[in-house]
Amino acid sequence: MDKNKDLRQLPLSHLVYLNSEVDADKANKFVVYHYPLLNNSYQWKEKKAWEERIDAELDSRQFAYLMKKNGNLFGLYVALQSLSDIPPSIVDAELQPITPVRVEYSPVLNPVWIRLMMRSLRAFGGHCKGAYSLGSPLLKVDSWAGGVNAISLDCRTQQLKDGNTTEIALFYTNVPLRPLSNDDDIDRIKKPLWVYDKNKVLVRWYPGHEKKPRGTLFKEIGKSKNSRKQRPFLDLSTPTRFEQSWPMVLKPVQDAFILFARDYGFELSAKTLNLQPLTLKTKHKANKAKSSFPSIEISGEIKVIDLRVNTVVACEEILELFKLLIAQKGVDVSWDLLDGIVANDFEQIKLERSDRILILLDQEKGIEDDRYPLTKSLVGRCAVQHINVNPHDVTGDPVEKRLLIESKRDDDPIKLYVASEGGYYTYNYELLDTKAYKEAIIRKLEVVLKELEIKRLLIDSDRAISQVLPLQRACLNESTIVITDGYLFTVSNDRPVLIPFDPTDSGMTLKINEYLANFETSVNDLLTLMNENWPYGYRQNVVMDYYGTEVDKQRRFAARITLVLSKDKDAQVSIMMQDPSYDQTNVLPLSMEDVLSDLTKKQKSYPLTDWVLPDSEVLLNIVKELSDDGVLSSQKATIRFESELPELVELWQEQLVSLHQQNETKVAYYQVKKEVIQRWLDKREKKKDTSISGSLDTLLSRYFDKPLNDIKRWMSNIPGIQRIWYDKEKGYFVVGGLTSPKAQLMRQPSIRQWHTLQGELDIELLADLLDVDWVRMNQLAGNPCVTTLIKRWKEINPDSRDAILLSC
Structure with a gap:
């Protein structure tokens, strides 16, 4: 923590370096060979022979390798550990050897050097031997009886507009591995498999190339078939689970990367945000009553359709439980259960556009006998929302418990099967009448009810946006336009306006320009402005330059950009752009070593100077x-x-x-705190005061950025975990959760950077768009609240890419 200012440091997984500071002599000691390939050989992912041959040859010998186009050079780059190593033998399509050429370092090769250095790290040795497809290292992040969850780690570089600063974005792809089933024929398997060696390290094995190893063989399954619940981002429940948390997996890689790169002339440093908290609009209140529903007024009758498989628990029992739970939050709704309704009758139900329908299910999407698609005919006629009430899903992981079985065939349209000996649909009311279930289901119900109101707002033309979303009047009005997720959003006549943002469609562009004219701009002007103020050394065409027609590329780019246009009382227009980079950075909080020490009951000592406190005024501000x-x-x-x-x-x-x-130079926190509290108690002739003692722990945990006494306080004290924070210098907004976390934090805070294209960065407007409880409690936290409205509009119109919503 910055002891002199109200700033908090938050390190990220992204790295930065200055091109001007690279030591070329050291860089040239990194031994790299280039295997030139014909230009038409570059798309090696489509040419399986190339991929399999190169992977098998290089992977088995533990080379760091990279397939890349660099300038006019196409081909394969291979890093050796020393000059004495012999470059591997690689043959072309005609089985003729390709002669490798030693590559001398030059600044234009920085992206190649960076990626090869990362792939050379020994930090991966404890996870796997041999790389994942295309040379990316594989890290095991989780395992259980039913398989292994791993990530394929890679990085990419992006030079900033100044031409000197380069960011390194670490990114990963989920790689689910599952044991081979008895009906898998190893002789027919073409892809490499994985097996544990004697040190419990995953080793890559190529069928047909080597003798079959002992032990369970694992194969990769399609990501769409991976149905295991998301692991917590941070888990403090046990030392082992904490070590398996995302930051603890990635931090050793980042540390090793920094040290390795330094040996070869690159001074990398972790990108660190200096954050200050913004004033909250949606505060969490200790009093639970009415603490979660102030932003959307919800009342009246909601129709209910019961599509559950289970018949033991009556629908009325579930609805009564729902009513009791939401009544505690000051919400008064009634249920109209549509009895006797079957799927074939849905189209016959008489509905008004103002109606809301809640559909009860007890299954995941994509399961055999999937009942979600049965309600398709209701979508768009009125607001419709589903809720899964199965306690095995709500409070646990049915895949991990073997109640559900993942499909292992990529061509199987079914994602999950019910285990024959399981009890996935077997539950009674006792499983619903637990503290864990009630806490989880009320969060789901809260989201569902708010989503119903948002869909109702979009469908029912009689609903005014200022009445449905009263707390967003300051940002959802005619003085603001948001372009995001392929749509333009604004407000006219107190109704939302949604128009597809597609520069290739002249008709849509004309409609959009009518609204942009009020902000003295047009679609073409915006595209020009973005081009002139693009924050990176690469241009927009790099984002589009992959596949498809020119129209496809333009549409894809338009769907990726997020712009906010605002007009103040003096008619001054500001135009802001969310950073176009889609590489999600990961939070690597400070003091993780201290947390692990605390979890293993090994309190760490620090120099006395580290425990010096500031003036009381600074501490009172933190209180x-x-x-x-x-x-x-x-x-x-x-x-x-x-x-x-x-x-x-x-x-x-x-x-x-x-x-x-007393000549003490290093002490642990409890050594200082114990004596201070005792002297304070002695003055008052008291034996204990848990309130003052606990408050001191909480305050000093926040000030010192260390886990003091209560490990959970450390998680709450990470900047960004709660509240909304802003880095003024870099333009980053960090959006945290609404409530104080417990031992597990399911997902990290949302981190987004914003750039000014015209005028000033309107921090207050962006904060209004981001600090919205019906967004922050859901999966789209960190995006402008308009994104949620657009997502729901697309759900309402699933078969139309050009659905327009205009005010009356």
Whole structure:
């Protein structure tokens, strides 16, 4: 933490270096060979013979290799460990040897050097031997009785507009591995398999090339077949689970990358945000009543269709439970159960556009006997939303528990099968009447009800946006246009306007220009403005230059951009662009080593100077922040703690002086805190005060950015986990969750960078668009709230790419 300012550091998995600081002499010591290939051989992924031959030859000998077009050079780059190594033998399509050429370093080869250095890291040795397809390292991140979840790690470079700074984006692809089934014929399998060696390291094995190894063989399944629940981003429940968390998997790779690159002249550093919290619009309240529904008014009758397989638990019991749970949040709705309705009758149901239908299911999508598609005829007629109430899904992972079996055939339209001996649909009301189920289902129900209201807003032309979304009046109005996800959004006559943003469609462009004219711009002007202010050294055509017709490329690019146009009271127009990079960076929080030490009960000592406190005023500002976050217990306890804080700070500093006089140079937190609290208690002739002691732990955990006493507090103190934060210098917004996390954090905060194309960066407007509870509690956190409206509009119109919503 910056002790002098209200700034907090948040390291990311992305790295940066300056081209001007690369040591060319050191870089040239990295031994790289180039195998030239004909231009028409570049698309080697489509030419399976190339991929299999090169993978098999290089992978078995543990070479770092990369297939890449660099300038006018096409071909294969291979890194050797030393000059004495012999380059591998590679043959062309006619089985003729390709003569490799030693490549001398030059700055234009920086992207090749970077990727080969990352692939050379020994940090991968504890995970796997041999690379995943196309030379990418494989990291095992999770395993259980039914298989292994791994990631294929890679990186790409992107030079910033200044021409000197280069970002390295670490990115990964999920690689689900599952044991071979008895009906798999190894002799017919063409893809490499994986097996554990004696050290529990995954080793790649090529059928037909080598003797079959002992042990269970694993094959990759299609990503669409991977149905295991998402692992938590951070898991503090046990030391092992913490070590398997995403940051703990990626941090050793980043550290090793920095050290390895330094040996070859590249000074890499982790990209670090310096964040300050923004004032919250959607605060979490300790009082649960009405704490989650203020942004959308929900009331009235909701129709219900029960499509569950289970017949033991009556639908009425579930609806009564729902009503009790949402009543605790101040929401009053009634249910109209449509009894006796079967799928064939759906088209006959009489519906108004103002109706809302909640469909109860007890299954995942894509399962055998999938009932989700049965409701397709209802979509678009009124607001429709599904909710899965199966307790095996709501509070657990039925795939991991072997209640569901993943399909292992890529060509199988069915994703999941019910285990013959399982009890996936076997549940009674007792499984619903638990604390864990109620906490999970109310979150799902909250999302579903708000989604119903949003869809109703879009479908029912009598609904005014200012009435349905009153808290978003400041950002969803005629003075704001948002272009995102292939659509233009604005407001006219208090109704949402949605028009497909497609520069290749002259008709759509004319309609869009009518609205853009109010902001003194047009589609062509916007595209020109983006080109002039593009934040990277590469141009937009690089994003589009992959496959398809020119029209396809233009449409694909248009769907990727996010622009916000605003007009202030003086008619000054600002135009902002969300960063076009789609490489999601990962948070690598500070003090993870301390957390692991704390989890394993090994408290770490630090120099005395590390424990020095600032003035009470600085700490009081943090107390206010903690109170706003709902972290401190109560307002009364907070006021008492604030009054005692100056004396506690004085006692703390005196204790540090005393330890210094005793020639102590390094101490653990509890050594200082224990004596301070004891002296404070002695003055008051008290034996204990858990409120003051706990509040001090919470405050100092936040100030020192360390896990002090309560490990869960460390997670709450990571900037971005809660609230909304902003890096003024870099233009980053970090959007956290609404509530204080427990031992598990399912997903990391959303991190997005914004650039100014015209005018000033309107921080307040962006904060209004991002700090929306019906977005932050769902999967689209970090995107402007308009994105949710567009996604739901597309759901309502699944068969139309050109669906337009205009105000009356």
